[in-house]
Amino acid sequence: MKLFLSLLLLSAAGMVSAADVPRFDPKPVIERKISLGQESSLVLAQDGQALFEIVLPAKATRVDRFAAEELAEFTGKIIGSKPAITDQASGTVPAFIIGDRDLALAWELPLDQLDRDGFFIQTKGNQVLIVGNDSAQLDPKRSAGWYERGTLNGVYDFLERVGGVKFYFPSEYGIIIPKRKDWSIPEISVTDRPDSQFRRLYCVGVSFSGDKTLHMPAGMDANDTRRLTELRLRMSTLNIPNCHGLAKLGLVQRFGETHPEYFAVQQNGKRINGTNPTNSHEIEGQLCFTNPGLKEEIYQDAEAFLSGKPATSRNILMPDGKVWWNKNYFSLPFFNIMPNDSNYRCFCPDCAKVYDAGPQAIADHVWKFKTDIAKRLQENNIPGYITVMAYSNYRIIPTMEIPKNMIVHLAVTGPWNEGAEKLQQRDEALLEAWNQKLGAKTYLWTYAEKVMCRIDGIPSFTPKAVGTFFHRNGSKIFGAFLEGEVDYWMFHSLNFYVFGKVMWDNSIDVNQLLDEHCRLMYGDGASTMREIYSTLEKHWLIDIRSDVRETNLGFKAVTPSLHEIWTKIYSPEEMARIGNLFDQAAKEASADQECAGRVQFMRNALWQPVLDARKAYEKADNDRETWHAYMLPASEKITIDGTLNEKAWETAPVYWMIPRAGYVKAKDQVEVHTRIKMLCDADNFYFGIAADEPHTDKMVAAERKKDEIELWKDNLVELFLAADRTSPTLYQIMLGSNGNVTDLLCLPEGLDSTWDSNLEYQPGVVPGKMWVAEVRIPRSSLPDLKGQEFVANFTRGRVLNGAEFALPYYTWIPFRRQNSENCGTVTIGNAPENPSIIKYGDFAEPVLNKRFLGEWGSKSNWFGDKLLKRDTEIFRTAGASIRLESDETTVDTLTQYLSDLKPNTRYRLSFFARMEEVSKTGAVASGFYANLRFGGEGLNQTWNPLSQTMAGTMDWRRFEAEVTSPASVAVKHKPYLQFNLRCAPGKVWIDHVELVEIK
Ligand SMILES: [Zn+2]
Known part of the structure; x- marks a missing residue:
């Protein structure tokens, strides 16, 4: 890449006028030459003894030093004894000279003509010189970074090519080291450099449960693994930033208030200028690409940066309150002007016209903004390049010319479309069309990552697809980025290895x-x-x-x-x-x-x-x-009036909403209660949702048309209905607190708003107390829900203007993703009698005399050692749980006598528990545990379903365990089930306890 590099340097120095800058089209410059002699003449080891030295020149960089250490380490493992690293060749034994650029000059190895990341390996007499261009700024022991390390690449090449070492992944299990007690090597003359000039990987942890840990096998550290993978797979060292640069110029901080017209208008008339963001893509603003003032500011920013001016010259005020250029987006000679993610459409009159005119008009609109800036830089002889991505609604090729000082990064799925022929053909046709448009190669952003396809624990292990895809497209690209977020690093280890290999040598x-x-x-x-x-x-x-x-x-x-x-x-x-x-x-x-x-x-x-x-x-x-609910036949006519005042509503069973997973992990605490009831008759389903709300005057409700998707941004409840959990389709009904309705059919390939539920809906408000959604849906509009049973979920979005609250989302069943798989069951008809011999297991009943819960006179009331703490803010079902609290010396218990327990009978116990900072002390049986005492004579009279005492902090979790009761029960004392928090500071919550005979 020498030619390409010198052009960059010249243009950056302003020596070539920008108008003359050729299209960015890097190619390998120096020819790859691999020559290994026939005879092994240089003796490196005999009988397990290393007979050579590794020499670092006086001017060695940290890269050279690390390269020497890697060479010593792995040759030492090949031989069985490690060679010495010295600063002077002794002359008596063969010497590897690492990174000696003066010697390279003397041997006429043209370092100045070497491609970036390339290297020479050359033997002469008993010396082996390994040398490339290295940056003094890089410390490879700490990071890979965007700095040259040609010598280190050369050392890895020697270890692989001559030593037979393979760096599959950085672990003793992933590195192959052939053992050679006696080792001689032939004459070597290698000139090598990558076929692709841009080779980049990215990998962090991602999983559907919200766990962001990148799971590593034992003995592997995530940061070291990433660093060593990048170094040993010889990733590229030239940063060509190209990722949402327009979100990184502090536009919100600089112009959010003074120039709201720079920002995209939403349908509701509000600008996305960083105020009240509803998701991460709104924090840094969304832009109006029609606005001439905005274009002028971006042009001035680009001109200042590319001319080497400081951020203060443009007051690049960033979210941290400081003024700086973010080098991940702006790095000479490159200035990135890719729009923020999601690229919202702007509803200002001029933009609206464009968006109505279809995809080509939209792409042209966004591209015109970018090409105008690039053209003007060119006309004004500003050196450097504007980088942009072809992505989202500006991925297709615009009709206007692309100025030569623009570098296009094309987003395609890449290797993971190798199984989807149609998609792959479409993407590759687009790549070819971009090549033609530019008259040059481009580079790719590819997505072999689990962000868009979060299925925890399933190996996304696709090395063959990675190799096949980049091998086939190598001639059309000058490089690629492989985005690789994953839950378990090892799922992608070989994907990365193959990527490194095929991007270096495309013929592989x-x-x-x-x-x-x-x-x-x-x-x-x-x-x-x-x-x-x-x-x-x-x-x-x-x-x-x-x-x-x-x-x-x-x-x-x-x-x-x-x-x-x-x-x-x-x-x-x-x-x-x-x-x-x-x-x-x-x-x-x-x-x-x-x-x-x-x-x-x-x-x-x-x-x-x-x-x-x-x-x-x-x-x-x-x-x-x-989460199994019952929908009772209504005994009377239901009037849809926003109040649930008919007798039928009063007798319908109540189901309660809980915090939606992922929003309040630390607390799980509801701030307001939401109750769901269901009824039906021959022709209709009825849903009644009562949402407690002290701030009924602050509920957000925009003016909207029927079926507007954006209704989810308002204060609302939603119904999700499907035939069963395997159903690919799902009915989704949004009910705004002001009466707005959006009803949709969710299909695997997207949303269908042409479906109509024909519902009758009336919200009602009890000021300062609650709002109520009462709705009737004709069963004929829900053809999927044919049987006596279907699945459902219910959610609430609490959206208030001017009131403080922590938790915006509630749900009936605690799963994050809205699909039929994550629904609870609804059965039409009366609930069957609860088979549990534990009574009041949902803690829905009141506390009696402070120590009991249940009904007056019942033998099955719960009771505690201390006062019973019924918690109506943290629960799983029926609006309440029991909380145990203890300290170093006391015990808190929750107990129920089991008057119906039978001998020689199989039972299943299940319950939910949650713990907060329970810490064990030295006391006997300190911690949280449960036990069931059968009260009979002989063996097996105590059962501990948790098998051990528990401590720590734990999210709500359902426990289930089975036991067969002994032959003798209830002879010595009444059997009972007891939950204990014993001599352990902390809190435990218990809910939905059931003990059921297994028949
Ligand atoms: Zn606009």
């Missing part, structure tokens, strides 16, 4: 690469492990990622439901088959201890998460039955 055959990998890693277990690799890749790429539907907005990938994943894709039979393959590979590899260790390591890394995820799914599926 990925099948050969994977065959070699399996052979070296697993020995005789290679072919079985290769089959496992192919199986995991097929499940992700074909079975999970390739269902592409054509919609009126284009193609859309549809992810299967968890039910489909665990019954069809990773079905019990398929999981048994894969488990057997691991058994088989372990057996085959057993003769070689290292290979056997790697099979076991990969089994833990790739397969254990699947086993764990299946368990979690089965538990969640089972827990969902807690």
Whole structure:
């Protein structure tokens, strides 16, 4: 990239007029030359003794030093003894000279003509020179960074090419080191550099549960693994920033108040200028690309930055209150003007015209803003480049010319569309069209990441697709970014390895690469492990990622439901088959201890998460039955008037909303209660939702048309209805507190607003107390809900203007994602009698005499050692739970006598518990536990369903355990179930306790 680099330097210095800057089109400059002699002439080791030295020149950088240490480390492992690192060649033994640029000059190795990231390896006499261009600013022990490290790349190349080392992933299990007690090497003359000039990876933790941990195998640290992966896979060192730069110029801070017209107008007339953001893409504003004042400001910013002026010259006031250029977005000679994410449409009259005119007009509109700025910079001889992405509604090619000082970064799904032929063909046609438009190559942003496809614990392990995709498209691109967020690092380890290899040398055959990998890693277990690799890749790429539907907005990938994943894709039979393959590979590899260790390591890394995820799914599926509601036939005519005053409403069972998961993890505390009731008759379903609200005067309700999606931004309740949990379609009905309605049919490929529920809806308000949604829906409008049972969820969005509150979202069933899988069950008819021999298990009844809960005179009342603390803010069901509180020396208990307990009978106990900062003390049985005492004679008279005392902080969790009662019960004393918080400071909540005979 020498040619390209010098142009950049010249233009940055203003020596070439910007109008003459050629299109950014980097290519490999120096020819790749690999020459290894036939004879092994240089002796590096005999009998396990290293017979060479590693020499660092006086001017060695930290890169050179690290390169020398890596060379010593791995050659030492090859031989069995580590060579010395010195600062002077002794002349008596072979010497590796690391990063000596003066020597390179003397040997006529043209460092100044070397591509960025390239290197030379050259032998002469008993010396081996490994040298490239290195930056004095980089410390590879701390980070990879955007700094040159050609010498280090050369050392890794020597270790791989000559030493046979493989850096699959940074762990003893992922690095292959051939052992050579006697080692001689031939004459070497290598000139190498990457085929692709931009090679970048990104990986952080992501999971659907909201857990942002990047799970690493034992012994691997996430930061070290990332750093060493980037270094050893020789990622590129030139930063070409290109990611939402217009969100990073402090526009909200600089112009939010003074120039609101710079910002996009919403339908409700408000500007998205950073005030009252409803999501992260609104915090830094959304822009009006028609506004000439805005264009002028951005132009001036770009001119100042590219001319080397400080941020103060433009007052780039950032959200932290300081004035600075963010180098992740603006790095000479590049200035990024990609719009903020989501790129909202602006509803100002001029923009509205554009948006009505269709996709090409929209793309042209956004591109005109950008190309005008680039053109003006060119005309004014400002050096450098404007970088932009082709993404979102400006991904298609605009009709106007793209100035030569613009660099386009094209967003395509990439490797993960290898199973979706139509989508892939469309993207590759677009890439080709962009090449033609620019008359040059472009670079890609690709998405092999789990942000958009969050299925916890399923391996997104697709090395073959990564290799195939970049190999096929190598000639059309000068590089790529592989975005790779994932829950478990190891799922992507080989994706990254293959990416590094194919981007460096595009001719690589990925099948050969994977065959070699399996052979070296697993020995005789290679072919079985290769089959496992192919199986995991097929499940992700074909079975999970390739269902592409054509919609009126284009193609859309549809992810299967968890039910489909665990019954069809990773079905019990398929999981048994894969488990057997691991058994088989372990057996085959057993003769070689290292290979056997790697099979076991990969089994833990790739397969254990699947086993764990299946368990979690089965538990969640089972827990969902807690949310089972009954819809009673109405005994009278229901008038839809916004009050639930008919007798039928009064007798209908009540269901309560709880905080929506992910919003108040630390507290789980409702601020207001929301109660749901349901009724039906032959022709209609009725839903009545009473939402307590002290601030009925502050409820947000915009003026809206029917079926406006944006209704979710107002104060509202929503109904979700579907046939069953496997149903791909879901009815969604939004009911605004001022009477607005949006009813939609949610299909896997998107929302259909043409469906109409034909509902009758009337909200009612009791000022300062609550608002009520009463709705009638004809059953004929819900053809999916045919049987006596369907599934549903109910949510509430509490949106107030001018009132302080912490929790905006409530839900009936505590799952984050709104789909039929995450619904509770609704049965039409009376609730059957509760089979639980525990009574009042939902704690819905009042506390009596401070120590009892239940009914006067009942034998089955709950009672406590201390006063009973019924908590109506933190609960799972029926609006209340019981809270236990203790300290170092006292015990808090919750007990119920079991008057109906039978001997020799199988029972299932289940309950929800939650803990807050419970800390054990030295006292006996300190902590939280439960026990059931049978009260009979002989053995097994006590059962501890939690199996151990618990402590710490725990989110609400459902416990379930089974026991068979002994032959003798209730002889010595009355049987009872007791929850204890014993001699442990902290709090525990208990809810929805059931003890059911298993028949
Ligand atoms: Zn506008």
